[in-house]
Amino acid sequence: MSAISERRERERAQRHRLIITAARELAETEGWEAVTTRRLAERVEYSQPVLYSHFNGKDAIVSAVALDAFAELAAHLHRARQDAAAGPGQALRAVGGAYLDFAVQRPALYQAMFILPTDLKFASTETPAPMRACFEEFVACFPPENERRELFAEVAWSALHGMAVLSESGRIPSGWQEERLDLLVTRFAGTAP
Incomplete structure (x- = not known):
């Protein structure tokens, strides 16, 4: 060249x-x-x-912004998980809290990532690396011996997404977010956080 x-x-x-x-x-x-x-x-x-x-239009721009945001979120989740105490559920508590904080602090980015139309695909061979990195942070919250840890990660992420969207829209009170997160962690980790 x-x-x-x-x-x-x-x-x-x-x-x-x-x-x-x-x-x-x-x-x-x-x-x-x-x-x-x-x-x-x-x-x-x-x-x-x-x-x-x-x-090629606004959707492509939204996709590009979303990919940037996924890279940022993956780093944010990784730091939270690395800083978490070693006790049962502590990694999930830290990652879940970091995820909900990101959704509240960066609503426009969260919309690009999860609400607005994009051509980004999850759980596919075409899934971009930043999106896979986010998912891997959730998977890493569960013990390697758990053969269903990816399923647990999907359901935990789905629950957190529901909490973020319903809270942002005012359909559930945002003041109970910590209690919801504690319940999620307790049920998934099998112990109180």
Whole structure:
């Protein structure tokens, strides 16, 4: 590859990153309704055709933001699990708490990851690495000798997602989130947290 080709590729990667960052910032400050190709083009100071040369519409931009967010969440869950005490259920308690905190603190990212339409697939050979890393943090909360630990991880993650979405929408009181998490951990770990 020539020096000119390498430079063009670097510039393209920088533009790509700039668009993702602008979409993320706009969504976090004004909501996803504000993220349009016109607004993004203005914000990054490129034409809409340049945006379309990187992303095939808003859903593709949401997918790119979601992948960034999954990488961030995976690191957040990993730190929480590593910092957890060694007692039964402590890893699940730490990961569950970190997951719920992320959903509350980063609602626009959480929407991109789990609510808005994307082409991202879970539990597939096409599942991107950041998404697999998040799931692996849940799996790691259960003992290796548990032959059904992936099933336990799926159900725990599903329950936490339900808590996050129902709490955010006001359908269940957010003030009971710790108690719900304690119940989840108690039932899955078989001991009180």
